[in-house]
Amino acid sequence: xxxxxxxxxxxxxxxxxxxxxxxxxxxIAPQFKYSLTNEYYAIRSSVSxxxxxxxxxxxxxxxxxxxxxxxxxxxxxNRCRTGSAQYTVWSxxxxxxxxxxxxxxxxxxxxxxxxxxxTLRYFKAIAKEMKLEEVSVKxxxxxxxxxxxxxxxxxxxxxxxxxxxxDLKYFDLTHANICxxxxxxxxxxxxxxxxxxIWIPNENALTVWDALMAAGEGYNIAPIGTTALKMARVEAGxxxxxxxxxxxxxxxxxxxxxxAIELGWSWMFRNLEKDDRDFIGRAAIExxxxxxxxRWKTVGLEIDWHSYEAVHLDAGILPPxxxxxxxxxxxxxxxxxxxxxxAGYATSFLFSSLLRKPIAIAKLxxxxxxxxxxxxxxxPVIRKPVNVLANVSSLPFFxxxxxxxxxxxxx
Amino acid sequence: xxxxxxxxxxxxxxxxxxLVNAAYLAKSGLKTLVLERRHLVGGAAITEELIPGFKFTTxxxxxxxxxxxxxxxxxxADHGMMVLPLVNTFQPxxxxxxxxxxxxxxxxxxxxxxHSREDAESIRDLSHLIDRVCFALKPLMDNIPPNxxxxxxxxxxxxxxxxxYMAGLEPDVRTMIDKFVNxxxxxxxxxxxxxxxxxxxxxSSGIIGSKVGPRSKxxxxxxxxxxxxxxxxxxxxxxxxxxxxxxxxxxLAKAVMSFGGTIxxxxxxxxxxxxxxxxxxxxxxxxxxxxxxxxxxxxDPRRTFTQLVSSDDLPDSLIEAIGKYKFQGTAAxxxxxxxxxxxxxxxxxxxxxxxxxxxxGPSIDYLEExxxxxxxxxxxxxxxLDCCVQSTIDPDMxxxxxxxxxxxVMYAPYHLxxxxxDTERENLGDVVQxxxxxxxxxxxxxxxxxxxxxxxxxxxxxxxxEGNIFAGELFxxxxxxxxxxxxxxxxxxxxxxxxxxxxxxxxGGCVIGGPGKLAAQQILGDxxxxxx
Ligand SMILES: Cc1cc2nc3c(=O)[nH]c(=O)nc-3n(C[C@H](O)[C@H](O)[C@H](O)COP(=O)(O)OP(=O)(O)OC[C@H]3O[C@@H](n4cnc5c(N)ncnc54)[C@H](O)[C@@H]3O)c2cc1C
Numbered sequence: 018x019x020x021x022x023x024x025x026x027x028x029x030x031x032x033x034x035x036x037x038x039x040x041x042x043x044x045i046a047p048q049f050k051y052s053l054t055n056e057y058y059a060i061r062s063s064v065s066x067x068x069x070x071x072x073x074x075x076x077x078x079x080x081x082x083x084x085x086x087x088x089x090x091x092x093x094x095n096r097c098r099t100g101s102a103q104y105t106v107w108s109x110x111x112x113x114x115x116x117x118x119x120x121x122x123x124x125x126x127x128x129x130x131x132x133x134x135x136t137l138r139y140f141k142a143i144a145k146e147m148k149l150e151e152v153s154v155k156x157x158x159x160x161x162x163x164x165x166x167x168x169x170x171x172x173x174x175x176x177x178x179x180x181x182x183x184d185l186k187y188f189d190l191t192h193a194n195i196c197x198x199x200x201x202x203x204x205x206x207x208x209x210x211x212x213x214x215i216w217i218p219n220e221n222a223l224t225v226w227d228a229l230m231a232a233g234e235g236y237n238i239a240p241i242g243t244t245a246l247k248m249a250r251v252e253a254g255x256x257x258x259x260x261x262x263x264x265x266x267x268x269x270x271x272x273x274x275x276x277a278i279e280l281g282w283s284w285m286f287r288n289l290e291k292d293d294r295d296f297i298g299r300a301a302i303e304x305x306x307x308x309x310x311x312r313w314k315t316v317g318l319e320i321d322w323h324s325y326e327a328v329h330l331d332a333g334i335l336p337p338x339x340x341x342x343x344x345x346x347x348x349x350x351x352x353x354x355x356x357x358x359x360a361g362y363a364t365s366f367l368f369s370s371l372l373r374k375p376i377a378i379a380k381l382x383x384x385x386x387x388x389x390x391x392x393x394x395x396x397p398v399i400r401k402p403v404n405v406l407a408n409v410s411s412l413p414f415f416x417x418x419x420x421x422x423x424x425x426x427x428x
Numbered sequence: 429x430x431x432x433x434x435x436x437x438x439x440x441x442x443x444x445x446x447l448v449n450a451a452y453l454a455k456s457g458l459k460t461l462v463l464e465r466r467h468l469v470g471g472a473a474i475t476e477e478l479i480p481g482f483k484f485t486t487x488x489x490x491x492x493x494x495x496x497x498x499x500x501x502x503x504x505a506d507h508g509m510m511v512l513p514l515v516n517t518f519q520p521x522x523x524x525x526x527x528x529x530x531x532x533x534x535x536x537x538x539x540x541x542x543h544s545r546e547d548a549e550s551i552r553d554l555s556h557l558i559d560r561v562c563f564a565l566k567p568l569m570d571n572i573p574p575n576x577x578x579x580x581x582x583x584x585x586x587x588x589x590x591x592x593y594m595a596g597l598e599p600d601v602r603t604m605i606d607k608f609v610n611x612x613x614x615x616x617x618x619x620x621x622x623x624x625x626x627x628x629x630x631x632s633s634g635i636i637g638s639k640v641g642p643r644s645k646x647x648x649x650x651x652x653x654x655x656x657x658x659x660x661x662x663x664x665x666x667x668x669x670x671x672x673x674x675x676x677x678x679x680l681a682k683a684v685m686s687f688g689g690t691i692x693x694x695x696x697x698x699x700x701x702x703x704x705x706x707x708x709x710x711x712x713x714x715x716x717x718x719x720x721x722x723x724x725x726x727x728d729p730r731r732t733f734t735q736l737v738s739s740d741d742l743p744d745s746l747i748e749a750i751g752k753y754k755f756q757g758t759a760a761x762x763x764x765x766x767x768x769x770x771x772x773x774x775x776x777x778x779x780x781x782x783x784x785x786x787x788x789g790p791s792i793d794y795l796e797e798x799x800x801x802x803x804x805x806x807x808x809x810x811x812x813l814d815c816c817v818q819s820t821i822d823p824d825m826x827x828x829x830x831x832x833x834x835x836x837v838m839y840a841p842y843h844l845x846x847x848x849x850d851t852e853r854e855n856l857g858d859v860v861q862x863x864x865x866x867x868x869x870x871x872x873x874x875x876x877x878x879x880x881x882x883x884x885x886x887x888x889x890x891x892x893x894e895g896n897i898f899a900g901e902l903f904x905x906x907x908x909x910x911x912x913x914x915x916x917x918x919x920x921x922x923x924x925x926x927x928x929x930x931x932x933x934x935x936g937g938c939v940i941g942g943p944g945k946l947a948a949q950q951i952l953g954d955x956x957x958x959x960x
Binding site for chain 2 (some may be wrong): 034050051052054055058061062063170173234235236237322323326333335336337338339340368370371372373374
């Protein structure tokens with residue numbers, strides 16, 4: 018039987034659908050309300066609260082922690098100040114991505130990391146191989162619950178409980194006290210909206226949950242499930258392991274593996290020449306950049322609304338739109354003389370209620386990745402494959418100003 | 429006159445149709461000016477902060493019919509269009525009974541089955557049939573209708589095409605369209621349902637804004653019209669725009685400006701300037717003049733044809749048709765600021781029941797009685813109310829924890845037989861309040877502020893003749909080929925360069941944009957034709 022998170026006693030009665038799914042062995046609600054779209058709009062119009070406790074959590078500390086993370090992480094950990102967080106990836110020797118995650122630097126030599134898959138033994142093995150003595154890697158997965166408070170009113174809610182979050186800049190973090198509980202609050206999230214993620218010791222999880230829900234009452238705070246979150250993250254152009262890419266660790270062949278650059282994260286290596294970290298995969302990544310050997314790139318796809326309408330209306334049916342999010346692979350073709358000229362594929366597809374058009378995250382060969390490039394996306398229309406026009410776009414699709422705003426007004 | 433008063437196109441009236449029209453014209457490269465009489469744009473679709481922190485949707489309050497192609501063409505999502513879906517529809521009875529319908533078809537089945545298991549099944553058949561009817565009529569909504577009075581080959585061909593299209597529809601769809609046009613909502617509903625709560629809930633769509641009861645012919649078509657809207661591709665679903673319907677017209681204003689259009693408020697147009705049946709500009713009440721070879725009236729047909737220009741200059745047949753065109757407004761609004769949510773006995777502390785339409789009109793007889801008052805020239809003693817507590821969906825409508833409740837009131841006839849609206853305003857508010865109190869005991873103690881909008885206020889403030897919310901009844905003889913008059917249903921007027929784009933043109937009233945878009949299409953086509 019799956020385990021339950023520390024917030025479960027509160028989540029259970031709130032789940033109107035009574036449907037649960039298994040996330041890393043924990044019961045989690047895909048959605049709380051019957052209407053997914055309504056749940057989604059809590060993220061964009063009011064404020065949402067999401068339990069992400071099933072993530073694996075690690076505490077990495079000690080004076081050698083920097084050296085360990087310099088070695089493991091493809092992105093330079095030295096660019097993560099104390100009191101800030103960093104979105105990062107770790108790769109294998111061939112430059113293929115093992116995992117992505119957010120790392121919090123809570124002290125000069127103390128880090129907290131979230132990961133989708135276990136990575137304790139791997140990190141320890143690297144530390145051992147490097148003969149690092151002053152580093153401890155601890156699995157604290159079941160010591161903390163994490164809540165994501167996301168949406169335009171996230172600050173209206175948290176500021177009722179602590180003043181310490183107010184001046185946080187995007188990706189900053191702070192220790193804070195909520196209802197006499199020591200928590201860590203980071204100005205981060207997976208929605209592309211204004212938001213905070215809060216690490217709460219499990220024993221006080223319910224106290225903090227109750228406080229947030231009470232503070233959010235007047236702002237229509239709503240618990241959300243993972244599907245609404247995923248809908249928002251597509252708009253935010255954020256990739257999901259297991260959906261948009263797979264970990265190199267359990268792949269059979271390189272065709273299943275992807276490099277950070279292929280995933281669209283070349284910005285992580287913008288200052289590569291300025292650091293001399295000997296990180297795992299560095300040589301491969303440098304060669305990929307130098308020789309331009311990326312096999313494809315991850316891009317956004319905006320499906321042409323008129324084309325999407327037409328292929329359905331012509332078939333005599335309404336285009337599906339409402340609550341439409343899926344993770345099935347869809348083929349993409351070149352618009353060329355050759356019919357069905359295969360080019361790549363889409364991994365996540367959403368009819369964005371907010372943006373009023375279907376969008377997708379796609380992998381395309383490099384010559385098709387300029388914004389505005391036209392491609393065909395294959396969709397089923399009455400069970401038959403039909404192509405619709407789609408335009409390549411950069412990610413993210415949606416970037417509200419509040420996403421990166423500092424609520425205290427500081428710059 | 430300085431050059432700065434010269435434009436390519438002038439749109440009179442900054443309601444949503446005027447704005448849509450101007451946005452299309454500006455987008456096509458025309459130097460476009462919108463002239464709005466009031467200090468704000470939006471017309472019947474405005475949001476006003478009457479007391480600090482409380483946003484009132486003074487008139488129009490929900491959105492569904494806005495044509496999806498306009499949203500794309502004008503890139504309204506980029507300008508902040510955000511329609512929040514309604515979660516539930518709540519139909520309380522007066523005896524503790526109620527219907528609460530939401531987003532899940534199976535949950536709805538069981539909810540309706542509490543009243544009738546057959547009704548729970550019927551609603552699926554009826555909904556599917558109505559969806560197919562809406563699908564069939566969608567192209568008619570989104571295109572310029574043919575001109576039935578014209579002998580031009582294109583128009584004759586268009587009429588023939590229309591007949592062929594209708595004849596080609598599947599028989600059950602065609603039959604259902606006929607029923608909507610020729611039957612009352614109640615007649616159709618009797619075929620499908622036995623539960624009074626169910627029938628009344630659906631029938632209420634058939635009376636909104638119209639001088640018909642659920643048993644009057646005409647209510648079928650009004651019902652169908654309200655089903656033609658979409659939310660994320662689902663027919664008949666409604667939402668609240670972020671910040672109320674005024675939030676939506678602000679988005680439209682941004683779109684107009686993004687395409688280079690100019691909007692001037694406090695600009696009351698007195699007359700269209702024209703000579704030898706050719707329009708050249710407009711004159712404001714202030715005496716200021718603006719010039720353009722294209723002038724578009726976004727006002728209702730009475731103003732377009734008898735006030736902005738002289739009826740003497742127009743064909744008698746048109747003036748006669750406009751004279752007969754029915755306005756006869758029957759709706760009012762009473763909006764409340766509330767200190768807390770109302771309480772429904774048996775469902776105490778349930779915020780979710782208010783997250784959508786709360787429909788006060790528990791039976792067909794109740795609605796008919798309300799209509800009987802209207803027929804007698806009185807406002808209903810027990811009105812039908814469509815209530816929306818928008819703050820349960822959009823927290824930015826009120827200070828935290830407080831609420832706003834918009835109540836659309838039927839019936840409130842423009843012509844009162846024994847009194848006048850300035851006398852009756854507060855009495856109407858009291859009647860509405862007392863009605864709500866019957867369903868939600870203790871309601872009165874929650875009220876922080878009350879705004880009353882009579883049909884006369886609608887006419888005075890927005891300019892909608894006789895307060896008709898759709899700029900003219902949505903009756904079959906005033907729709908499509910006949911809106912606003914046979915032969916004049918293609919946005920042109922007898923004055924060259926003078927066009928109409930208000931809700932009194934096809935496809936009609938509601939926050940729908942179709943009139944504005946289709947008029948722009950006609951104007952741009954005519955301009956191209958002139959050039960070519
Ligand atoms: C009380 C009420 C509730 C409604 N509820 C809904 C609803 O919930 N959902 C829905 O879809 N529809 C609703 N409707 C209908 C819908 O709001 C209207 O059909 C629609 O907004 C009309 O838009 P319009 O642009 O055609 O005209 P209007 O909105 O009437 O715009 C005309 C504009 O012209 C201006 N004007 C008038 N005269 C002059 C002049 N001489 N010079 C310059 N400017 C002038 C006016 O000030 C106004 O801004 C409601 C209407 C009312 C009145």
